[in-house]
Amino acid sequence: MRIDILTIFPEMFDSPFGHSIIKRAKNKGIVKIFIHNIRDYSLTKNKNVDDYAFGGGAGMVMMIEPIALCIEKLKSERTYDDIIYMSPDGELLNQSIANHLSMYNNLIILCGHYKGIDERVREAYITREISIGDYVLSGGELAAAVLCDSIIRVIPGVLNDETSALSDSFQNDLLSPPVYTRPANYKGMKVPDILLSGNEKEIQKWKMSKAMERTALRRPDLLSDDD
Ligand code: SAH
Numbered sequence: 001m002r003i004d005i006l007t008i009f010p011e012m013f014d015s016p017f018g019h020s021i022i023k024r025a026k027n028k029g030i031v032k033i034f035i036h037n038i039r040d041y042s043l044t045k046n047k048n049v050d051d052y053a054f055g056g057g058a059g060m061v062m063m064i065e066p067i068a069l070c071i072e073k074l075k076s077e078r079t080y081d082d083i084i085y086m087s088p089d090g091e092l093l094n095q096s097i098a099n100h101l102s103m104y105n106n107l108i109i110l111c112g113h114y115k116g117i118d119e120r121v122r123e124a125y126i127t128r129e130i131s132i133g134d135y136v137l138s139g140g141e142l143a144a145a146v147l148c149d150s151i152i153r154v155i156p157g158v159l160n161d162e163t164s165a166l167s168d169s170f171q172n173d174l175l176s177p178p179v180y181t182r183p184a185n186y187k188g189m190k191v192p193d194i195l196l197s198g199n200e201k202e203i204q205k206w207k208m209s210k211a212m213e214r215t216a217l218r219r220p221d222l223l224s225d226d227d
Helices: 020-027 064-077 095-101 119-124 140-152 200-218
Strands: 002-007 032-037 050-052 060-062 082-092 106-110 128-131
Touching: 002 064, 002 140, 020 032, 020 140, 064 106, 064 119, 082 140, 095 140, 106 140, 128 140
Parallel strands: 002 032, 002 106, 082 106, 082 128
Antiparallel strands: 050 060
8 A cells, every 4th residue: 555645744754654563564565655745846936835814814824736736746646546635624533434545555645734725725636534533733744644553554464463453442333342461460450360261262252241341331322223
């Protein structure tokens, strides 16, 4: 999978993409991530990427031209499955969106800043808009990193234990059951006996019942048949 990210702060991705599972996925060649500095596509003398909003009001708006030039260059090189704009008014990211996007070959993700991007970019180029939650961030970079992480970890071959992502919360509309590791007894706080029993069938039953219990308690909405 190839992901092209458009941003005015490329360095913000150094850390989230330089460690752990995403780093491993890149090293294995399963995912290639290209970060494009929108400023490089500015045609103005001072390499401007934003300007005052027409009609007034506080906050700068990201200009259409550099973004359009960058997207058009990428589109001339290959076909993209989606061109996503990270935006608080987009569809709310969830596991099924992440699973779906993980099957793509080529993806563009556009990060906004300031008051957002010129609406004409959204109309002309953007095919999907995604929010990571009902709050406003200063820029789309952290949101894009969250989106990429959620996508990349479910691409087959990225996690060592193939079943690991499948048993995470939300994959089957259930939250994950509690997990424990050594020591089995820490200052009198004991791991449930069943997990030490070696009885695989009973352990699976226990995990399922704990997952159900936790979901009913914390996220009963996941158990309803509404969607
Ligand atoms: N004026 C806009 C917010 C702009 S915030 C509004 O009120 O809707 C600046 C940038 O941060 C946005 O262009 C977007 O790319 C990103 N951003 C902010 N909050 C986000 C969220 N919850 N999910 C995804 N991206 C977000």
